[in-house]
Amino acid sequence: MRLRHDERLRKALTPLRGLVPSAGYIPDLLTPGAAGDLSVSLDAIGATPRHVVASQMERLNAARHGRGGPAAGARADATDLAGVVRAFGTYFDTLLRPHLPRIRARVGADVDLRSQALLSGGVQGLLDSLAPYATWRDPVLEVDYPVSRDVTLGGRGLLLVPSFFCWRRPTAPADPGLPPTLVYPVAKPPWHLTPEGGKGASHLLGRTRAAVLEAVAGHGRPDGCTSTDIARAVGVAQSSITYQMGVLRDGGLVTSRNSGKNVIHTVTPLGRRILDGA
Known part of the structure:
Protein backbone atom coordinates (compact mmCIF):
# COMPACT_ATOMS: atom_id res chain seq x y z
CA MET A 1 0.00 0.00 0.00
CA HIS A 99 11.89 2.66 13.56
CA LEU A 100 15.37 3.88 14.41
CA PRO A 101 14.87 3.93 18.21
CA ARG A 102 13.91 0.25 18.22
CA ILE A 103 16.78 -0.66 15.90
CA ARG A 104 19.28 1.20 18.07
CA ALA A 105 17.89 -0.41 21.21
CA ARG A 106 18.37 -3.93 19.84
CA VAL A 107 21.85 -3.28 18.49
CA GLY A 108 22.86 -1.49 21.68
CA ALA A 109 21.66 -4.43 23.77
CA ASP A 110 23.76 -6.80 21.71
CA VAL A 111 26.87 -4.64 22.03
CA ASP A 112 26.42 -4.62 25.81
CA LEU A 113 26.07 -8.41 25.87
CA ARG A 114 29.26 -8.91 23.85
CA SER A 115 31.11 -6.37 26.01
CA GLN A 116 30.08 -8.22 29.17
CA ALA A 117 31.19 -11.52 27.62
CA LEU A 118 34.58 -10.00 26.76
CA LEU A 119 35.05 -8.51 30.23
CA SER A 120 34.11 -11.70 32.04
CA GLY A 121 35.63 -14.33 29.73
CA GLY A 122 38.18 -12.58 27.56
CA VAL A 123 38.40 -13.19 23.82
CA GLN A 124 37.25 -16.80 24.23
CA GLY A 125 34.20 -15.66 26.19
CA LEU A 126 33.36 -13.15 23.45
CA LEU A 127 33.68 -15.73 20.67
CA ASP A 128 31.73 -18.31 22.68
CA SER A 129 28.91 -15.77 23.03
CA LEU A 130 28.39 -15.85 19.25
CA ALA A 131 26.77 -19.30 19.47
CA PRO A 132 24.73 -20.65 17.72
CA TYR A 133 26.01 -18.63 14.77
CA ALA A 134 29.66 -19.49 15.37
CA THR A 135 31.75 -22.00 17.33
CA TRP A 136 35.25 -21.26 18.58
CA ARG A 137 37.67 -24.22 18.25
CA ASP A 138 41.08 -22.70 18.85
CA PRO A 139 42.54 -21.46 16.52
CA VAL A 140 39.51 -21.59 14.17
CA LEU A 141 36.16 -19.80 14.39
CA GLU A 142 33.62 -22.00 12.58
CA VAL A 143 30.71 -19.92 11.28
CA ASP A 144 27.30 -21.08 10.07
CA TYR A 145 27.87 -19.46 6.67
CA PRO A 146 25.76 -20.01 3.51
CA VAL A 147 28.73 -21.29 1.46
CA SER A 148 31.97 -23.12 2.22
CA ARG A 149 34.71 -20.55 2.61
CA ASP A 150 38.00 -20.05 4.47
CA VAL A 151 39.16 -16.62 5.63
CA THR A 152 42.69 -16.25 6.97
CA LEU A 153 43.12 -13.26 9.28
CA GLY A 154 46.88 -13.01 8.91
CA GLY A 155 47.14 -10.73 11.93
CA ARG A 156 44.47 -8.34 10.65
CA GLY A 157 41.99 -9.04 13.45
CA LEU A 158 38.25 -9.62 13.08
CA LEU A 159 35.58 -6.91 13.19
CA LEU A 160 32.27 -8.09 14.69
CA VAL A 161 29.24 -6.15 13.45
CA PRO A 162 25.80 -6.78 15.02
CA SER A 163 23.09 -6.17 12.44
CA PHE A 164 19.35 -5.73 12.82
CA PHE A 165 18.85 -6.66 9.16
CA CYS A 166 20.93 -9.83 9.11
CA TRP A 167 18.66 -12.90 9.33
CA ARG A 168 19.26 -16.54 10.25
CA ARG A 169 22.98 -16.66 9.34
CA PRO A 170 25.99 -14.35 9.58
CA THR A 171 27.51 -12.81 6.47
CA ALA A 172 30.84 -11.28 5.49
CA PRO A 173 32.40 -9.26 2.66
CA ALA A 174 32.97 -11.34 -0.45
CA ASP A 175 36.26 -9.61 -1.33
CA PRO A 176 39.10 -11.35 0.59
CA GLY A 177 41.14 -8.16 0.35
CA LEU A 178 38.72 -6.21 2.57
CA PRO A 179 39.21 -6.11 6.36
CA PRO A 180 37.90 -9.39 7.88
CA THR A 181 34.37 -8.66 9.10
CA LEU A 182 31.63 -10.89 10.49
CA VAL A 183 28.11 -9.45 10.38
CA TYR A 184 25.74 -11.42 12.59
CA PRO A 185 22.03 -11.11 13.53
CA VAL A 186 20.95 -9.37 16.72
CA ALA A 187 18.10 -10.85 18.73
CA LYS A 188 14.72 -9.34 17.90
CA PRO A 189 11.06 -10.34 18.23
CA PRO A 190 9.37 -11.46 15.00
CA TRP A 191 6.98 -8.46 14.91
CA HIS A 192 9.75 -5.84 14.69
CA LEU A 193 9.32 -3.48 11.72
CA THR A 194 6.18 -5.23 10.47
CA PRO A 195 3.27 -2.91 9.55
CA GLU A 196 1.54 -3.57 12.88
CA GLY A 197 4.69 -4.17 14.92
CA GLY A 198 4.62 -2.15 18.13
CA LYS A 199 1.72 -0.01 16.94
CA GLY A 200 -0.49 -0.99 19.88
CA ALA A 201 2.11 0.12 22.41
CA SER A 202 2.65 3.39 20.53
CA HIS A 203 -1.08 4.10 20.48
CA LEU A 204 -1.38 3.33 24.18
CA LEU A 205 1.77 5.04 25.46
CA GLY A 206 2.87 7.41 22.72
CA ARG A 207 5.74 6.76 20.31
CA THR A 208 8.57 8.03 22.53
CA ARG A 209 7.34 6.32 25.69
CA ALA A 210 6.81 3.05 23.82
CA ALA A 211 10.35 3.28 22.42
CA VAL A 212 11.69 3.87 25.95
CA LEU A 213 9.82 0.83 27.27
CA GLU A 214 11.13 -1.29 24.39
CA ALA A 215 14.66 -0.09 25.08
CA VAL A 216 14.39 -1.19 28.72
CA ALA A 217 12.87 -4.54 27.76
CA GLY A 218 15.29 -5.24 24.94
CA HIS A 219 18.51 -4.03 26.46
CA GLY A 220 19.67 -7.58 27.08
CA ARG A 221 21.26 -7.08 30.52
CA PRO A 222 19.66 -9.28 33.19
CA ASP A 223 20.34 -6.68 35.88
CA GLY A 224 18.65 -3.87 33.94
CA CYS A 225 19.99 -0.70 32.31
CA THR A 226 20.70 2.92 33.18
CA SER A 227 19.00 6.07 31.93
CA THR A 228 22.13 6.78 29.89
CA ASP A 229 21.77 3.40 28.17
CA ILE A 230 18.15 4.19 27.32
CA ALA A 231 18.88 7.73 26.12
CA ARG A 232 21.59 6.40 23.80
CA ALA A 233 19.35 3.66 22.44
CA VAL A 234 16.29 5.84 21.86
CA GLY A 235 18.17 8.97 20.81
CA VAL A 236 16.50 11.51 23.11
CA ALA A 237 17.79 13.83 25.83
CA GLN A 238 18.57 12.52 29.31
CA SER A 239 16.06 14.93 30.87
CA SER A 240 13.29 13.48 28.70
CA ILE A 241 14.24 9.94 29.72
CA THR A 242 13.95 10.89 33.39
CA TYR A 243 10.42 12.18 32.83
CA GLN A 244 9.33 9.23 30.66
CA MET A 245 10.71 6.71 33.16
CA GLY A 246 8.73 8.39 35.93
CA VAL A 247 5.50 8.00 33.95
CA LEU A 248 6.26 4.35 33.12
CA ARG A 249 7.18 3.64 36.72
CA ASP A 250 3.95 5.21 38.01
CA GLY A 251 2.04 3.00 35.56
CA GLY A 252 3.71 -0.15 36.88
CA LEU A 253 5.55 -0.88 33.60
CA VAL A 254 9.11 -0.49 34.90
CA THR A 255 10.90 -0.59 38.23
CA SER A 256 13.95 1.44 39.24
CA ARG A 257 16.55 0.91 41.96
CA ASN A 258 19.75 2.61 43.07
CA SER A 259 23.05 0.85 42.33
CA GLY A 260 26.01 2.91 43.44
CA LYS A 261 25.95 6.16 41.45
CA ASN A 262 23.46 4.81 38.91
CA VAL A 263 19.72 4.15 38.81
CA ILE A 264 18.99 0.77 37.20
CA HIS A 265 15.71 0.23 35.34
CA THR A 266 14.00 -3.07 34.51
CA VAL A 267 10.73 -3.84 32.78
CA THR A 268 7.93 -5.43 34.81
CA PRO A 269 5.81 -8.43 33.71
CA LEU A 270 2.99 -5.97 32.93
CA GLY A 271 5.33 -3.94 30.72
CA ARG A 272 6.37 -7.06 28.84
CA ARG A 273 2.76 -8.13 28.34
CA ILE A 274 1.96 -4.74 26.82
CA LEU A 275 4.88 -5.04 24.40
CA ASP A 276 4.06 -8.65 23.55
CA GLY A 277 0.41 -7.77 23.03
CA ALA A 278 1.46 -4.95 20.67
Whole structure:
Protein backbone atom coordinates (compact mmCIF):
# COMPACT_ATOMS: atom_id res chain seq x y z
CA MET A 1 0.00 0.00 0.00
CA ARG A 2 2.85 2.42 0.84
CA LEU A 3 4.54 1.81 -2.54
CA ARG A 4 1.28 2.29 -4.41
CA HIS A 5 0.82 5.82 -3.07
CA ASP A 6 4.44 6.97 -2.77
CA GLU A 7 5.92 7.63 -6.20
CA ARG A 8 9.23 8.91 -4.75
CA LEU A 9 9.74 5.72 -2.75
CA ARG A 10 8.80 3.53 -5.69
CA LYS A 11 11.38 5.25 -7.91
CA ALA A 12 14.03 4.91 -5.20
CA LEU A 13 13.48 1.16 -4.89
CA THR A 14 13.89 0.53 -8.62
CA PRO A 15 17.72 0.68 -8.72
CA LEU A 16 18.04 -1.00 -5.33
CA ARG A 17 16.09 -4.08 -6.45
CA GLY A 18 18.69 -4.74 -9.13
CA LEU A 19 21.60 -4.32 -6.73
CA VAL A 20 20.32 -6.11 -3.62
CA PRO A 21 18.95 -9.58 -4.37
CA SER A 22 16.94 -11.44 -1.74
CA ALA A 23 19.66 -14.11 -1.59
CA GLY A 24 23.17 -14.64 -2.86
CA TYR A 25 25.92 -12.18 -3.70
CA ILE A 26 25.52 -8.51 -2.71
CA PRO A 27 28.18 -6.06 -3.91
CA ASP A 28 30.59 -5.14 -1.12
CA LEU A 29 30.48 -1.48 -2.13
CA LEU A 30 26.96 -1.30 -0.66
CA THR A 31 28.25 -2.20 2.83
CA PRO A 32 31.24 0.12 3.39
CA GLY A 33 31.94 -0.92 6.97
CA ALA A 34 30.53 0.08 10.35
CA ALA A 35 30.78 3.84 9.89
CA GLY A 36 28.12 4.53 12.52
CA ASP A 37 26.68 7.41 10.50
CA LEU A 38 24.50 7.12 7.40
CA SER A 39 25.98 10.15 5.65
CA VAL A 40 29.52 8.77 6.04
CA SER A 41 28.45 5.41 4.60
CA LEU A 42 26.64 7.04 1.69
CA ASP A 43 29.69 9.19 0.93
CA ALA A 44 31.83 6.04 0.91
CA ILE A 45 29.45 4.34 -1.54
CA GLY A 46 29.49 7.37 -3.83
CA ALA A 47 33.31 7.49 -3.77
CA THR A 48 33.79 3.85 -4.82
CA PRO A 49 36.43 3.69 -7.61
CA ARG A 50 34.98 2.92 -11.02
CA HIS A 51 37.08 -0.22 -11.52
CA VAL A 52 35.74 -1.62 -8.22
CA VAL A 53 32.19 -0.86 -9.30
CA ALA A 54 32.77 -2.59 -12.65
CA SER A 55 34.28 -5.69 -11.03
CA GLN A 56 31.50 -6.10 -8.48
CA MET A 57 28.74 -5.46 -11.01
CA GLU A 58 30.22 -8.12 -13.28
CA ARG A 59 30.18 -10.58 -10.39
CA LEU A 60 26.57 -9.66 -9.59
CA ASN A 61 25.56 -10.10 -13.22
CA ALA A 62 27.27 -13.49 -13.35
CA ALA A 63 25.47 -14.60 -10.17
CA ARG A 64 22.12 -13.47 -11.54
CA HIS A 65 22.63 -15.11 -14.93
CA GLY A 66 23.66 -18.27 -13.13
CA ARG A 67 20.19 -18.37 -11.58
CA GLY A 68 18.59 -17.86 -14.97
CA GLY A 69 17.90 -14.13 -14.95
CA PRO A 70 19.70 -10.89 -15.81
CA ALA A 71 20.68 -8.39 -13.15
CA ALA A 72 18.27 -5.62 -14.07
CA GLY A 73 19.67 -2.18 -13.35
CA ALA A 74 23.10 -3.56 -12.38
CA ARG A 75 25.11 -3.17 -15.59
CA ALA A 76 28.71 -2.25 -14.88
CA ASP A 77 28.82 0.44 -17.56
CA ALA A 78 25.64 2.15 -16.41
CA THR A 79 25.73 2.05 -12.62
CA ASP A 80 24.78 5.51 -11.33
CA LEU A 81 26.31 5.66 -7.86
CA ALA A 82 24.87 9.12 -7.23
CA GLY A 83 21.42 7.70 -7.99
CA VAL A 84 22.06 4.72 -5.72
CA VAL A 85 23.09 7.06 -2.89
CA ARG A 86 19.93 9.13 -3.34
CA ALA A 87 17.84 5.95 -3.40
CA PHE A 88 19.33 4.71 -0.14
CA GLY A 89 18.69 8.10 1.46
CA THR A 90 15.05 8.07 0.37
CA TYR A 91 14.60 4.46 1.51
CA PHE A 92 16.08 5.26 4.91
CA ASP A 93 14.10 8.44 5.50
CA THR A 94 10.80 6.90 4.38
CA LEU A 95 10.87 3.37 5.76
CA LEU A 96 13.59 3.05 8.39
CA ARG A 97 13.92 6.36 10.25
CA PRO A 98 10.57 5.94 12.12
CA HIS A 99 11.89 2.66 13.56
CA LEU A 100 15.37 3.88 14.41
CA PRO A 101 14.87 3.93 18.21
CA ARG A 102 13.91 0.25 18.22
CA ILE A 103 16.78 -0.66 15.90
CA ARG A 104 19.28 1.20 18.07
CA ALA A 105 17.89 -0.41 21.21
CA ARG A 106 18.37 -3.93 19.84
CA VAL A 107 21.85 -3.28 18.49
CA GLY A 108 22.86 -1.49 21.68
CA ALA A 109 21.66 -4.43 23.77
CA ASP A 110 23.76 -6.80 21.71
CA VAL A 111 26.87 -4.64 22.03
CA ASP A 112 26.42 -4.62 25.81
CA LEU A 113 26.07 -8.41 25.87
CA ARG A 114 29.26 -8.91 23.85
CA SER A 115 31.11 -6.37 26.01
CA GLN A 116 30.08 -8.22 29.17
CA ALA A 117 31.19 -11.52 27.62
CA LEU A 118 34.58 -10.00 26.76
CA LEU A 119 35.05 -8.51 30.23
CA SER A 120 34.11 -11.70 32.04
CA GLY A 121 35.63 -14.33 29.73
CA GLY A 122 38.18 -12.58 27.56
CA VAL A 123 38.40 -13.19 23.82
CA GLN A 124 37.25 -16.80 24.23
CA GLY A 125 34.20 -15.66 26.19
CA LEU A 126 33.36 -13.15 23.45
CA LEU A 127 33.68 -15.73 20.67
CA ASP A 128 31.73 -18.31 22.68
CA SER A 129 28.91 -15.77 23.03
CA LEU A 130 28.39 -15.85 19.25
CA ALA A 131 26.77 -19.30 19.47
CA PRO A 132 24.73 -20.65 17.72
CA TYR A 133 26.01 -18.63 14.77
CA ALA A 134 29.66 -19.49 15.37
CA THR A 135 31.75 -22.00 17.33
CA TRP A 136 35.25 -21.26 18.58
CA ARG A 137 37.67 -24.22 18.25
CA ASP A 138 41.08 -22.70 18.85
CA PRO A 139 42.54 -21.46 16.52
CA VAL A 140 39.51 -21.59 14.17
CA LEU A 141 36.16 -19.80 14.39
CA GLU A 142 33.62 -22.00 12.58
CA VAL A 143 30.71 -19.92 11.28
CA ASP A 144 27.30 -21.08 10.07
CA TYR A 145 27.87 -19.46 6.67
CA PRO A 146 25.76 -20.01 3.51
CA VAL A 147 28.73 -21.29 1.46
CA SER A 148 31.97 -23.12 2.22
CA ARG A 149 34.71 -20.55 2.61
CA ASP A 150 38.00 -20.05 4.47
CA VAL A 151 39.16 -16.62 5.63
CA THR A 152 42.69 -16.25 6.97
CA LEU A 153 43.12 -13.26 9.28
CA GLY A 154 46.88 -13.01 8.91
CA GLY A 155 47.14 -10.73 11.93
CA ARG A 156 44.47 -8.34 10.65
CA GLY A 157 41.99 -9.04 13.45
CA LEU A 158 38.25 -9.62 13.08
CA LEU A 159 35.58 -6.91 13.19
CA LEU A 160 32.27 -8.09 14.69
CA VAL A 161 29.24 -6.15 13.45
CA PRO A 162 25.80 -6.78 15.02
CA SER A 163 23.09 -6.17 12.44
CA PHE A 164 19.35 -5.73 12.82
CA PHE A 165 18.85 -6.66 9.16
CA CYS A 166 20.93 -9.83 9.11
CA TRP A 167 18.66 -12.90 9.33
CA ARG A 168 19.26 -16.54 10.25
CA ARG A 169 22.98 -16.66 9.34
CA PRO A 170 25.99 -14.35 9.58
CA THR A 171 27.51 -12.81 6.47
CA ALA A 172 30.84 -11.28 5.49
CA PRO A 173 32.40 -9.26 2.66
CA ALA A 174 32.97 -11.34 -0.45
CA ASP A 175 36.26 -9.61 -1.33
CA PRO A 176 39.10 -11.35 0.59
CA GLY A 177 41.14 -8.16 0.35
CA LEU A 178 38.72 -6.21 2.57
CA PRO A 179 39.21 -6.11 6.36
CA PRO A 180 37.90 -9.39 7.88
CA THR A 181 34.37 -8.66 9.10
CA LEU A 182 31.63 -10.89 10.49
CA VAL A 183 28.11 -9.45 10.38
CA TYR A 184 25.74 -11.42 12.59
CA PRO A 185 22.03 -11.11 13.53
CA VAL A 186 20.95 -9.37 16.72
CA ALA A 187 18.10 -10.85 18.73
CA LYS A 188 14.72 -9.34 17.90
CA PRO A 189 11.06 -10.34 18.23
CA PRO A 190 9.37 -11.46 15.00
CA TRP A 191 6.98 -8.46 14.91
CA HIS A 192 9.75 -5.84 14.69
CA LEU A 193 9.32 -3.48 11.72
CA THR A 194 6.18 -5.23 10.47
CA PRO A 195 3.27 -2.91 9.55
CA GLU A 196 1.54 -3.57 12.88
CA GLY A 197 4.69 -4.17 14.92
CA GLY A 198 4.62 -2.15 18.13
CA LYS A 199 1.72 -0.01 16.94
CA GLY A 200 -0.49 -0.99 19.88
CA ALA A 201 2.11 0.12 22.41
CA SER A 202 2.65 3.39 20.53
CA HIS A 203 -1.08 4.10 20.48
CA LEU A 204 -1.38 3.33 24.18
CA LEU A 205 1.77 5.04 25.46
CA GLY A 206 2.87 7.41 22.72
CA ARG A 207 5.74 6.76 20.31
CA THR A 208 8.57 8.03 22.53
CA ARG A 209 7.34 6.32 25.69
CA ALA A 210 6.81 3.05 23.82
CA ALA A 211 10.35 3.28 22.42
CA VAL A 212 11.69 3.87 25.95
CA LEU A 213 9.82 0.83 27.27
CA GLU A 214 11.13 -1.29 24.39
CA ALA A 215 14.66 -0.09 25.08
CA VAL A 216 14.39 -1.19 28.72
CA ALA A 217 12.87 -4.54 27.76
CA GLY A 218 15.29 -5.24 24.94
CA HIS A 219 18.51 -4.03 26.46
CA GLY A 220 19.67 -7.58 27.08
CA ARG A 221 21.26 -7.08 30.52
CA PRO A 222 19.66 -9.28 33.19
CA ASP A 223 20.34 -6.68 35.88
CA GLY A 224 18.65 -3.87 33.94
CA CYS A 225 19.99 -0.70 32.31
CA THR A 226 20.70 2.92 33.18
CA SER A 227 19.00 6.07 31.93
CA THR A 228 22.13 6.78 29.89
CA ASP A 229 21.77 3.40 28.17
CA ILE A 230 18.15 4.19 27.32
CA ALA A 231 18.88 7.73 26.12
CA ARG A 232 21.59 6.40 23.80
CA ALA A 233 19.35 3.66 22.44
CA VAL A 234 16.29 5.84 21.86
CA GLY A 235 18.17 8.97 20.81
CA VAL A 236 16.50 11.51 23.11
CA ALA A 237 17.79 13.83 25.83
CA GLN A 238 18.57 12.52 29.31
CA SER A 239 16.06 14.93 30.87
CA SER A 240 13.29 13.48 28.70
CA ILE A 241 14.24 9.94 29.72
CA THR A 242 13.95 10.89 33.39
CA TYR A 243 10.42 12.18 32.83
CA GLN A 244 9.33 9.23 30.66
CA MET A 245 10.71 6.71 33.16
CA GLY A 246 8.73 8.39 35.93
CA VAL A 247 5.50 8.00 33.95
CA LEU A 248 6.26 4.35 33.12
CA ARG A 249 7.18 3.64 36.72
CA ASP A 250 3.95 5.21 38.01
CA GLY A 251 2.04 3.00 35.56
CA GLY A 252 3.71 -0.15 36.88
CA LEU A 253 5.55 -0.88 33.60
CA VAL A 254 9.11 -0.49 34.90
CA THR A 255 10.90 -0.59 38.23
CA SER A 256 13.95 1.44 39.24
CA ARG A 257 16.55 0.91 41.96
CA ASN A 258 19.75 2.61 43.07
CA SER A 259 23.05 0.85 42.33
CA GLY A 260 26.01 2.91 43.44
CA LYS A 261 25.95 6.16 41.45
CA ASN A 262 23.46 4.81 38.91
CA VAL A 263 19.72 4.15 38.81
CA ILE A 264 18.99 0.77 37.20
CA HIS A 265 15.71 0.23 35.34
CA THR A 266 14.00 -3.07 34.51
CA VAL A 267 10.73 -3.84 32.78
CA THR A 268 7.93 -5.43 34.81
CA PRO A 269 5.81 -8.43 33.71
CA LEU A 270 2.99 -5.97 32.93
CA GLY A 271 5.33 -3.94 30.72
CA ARG A 272 6.37 -7.06 28.84
CA ARG A 273 2.76 -8.13 28.34
CA ILE A 274 1.96 -4.74 26.82
CA LEU A 275 4.88 -5.04 24.40
CA ASP A 276 4.06 -8.65 23.55
CA GLY A 277 0.41 -7.77 23.03
CA ALA A 278 1.46 -4.95 20.67
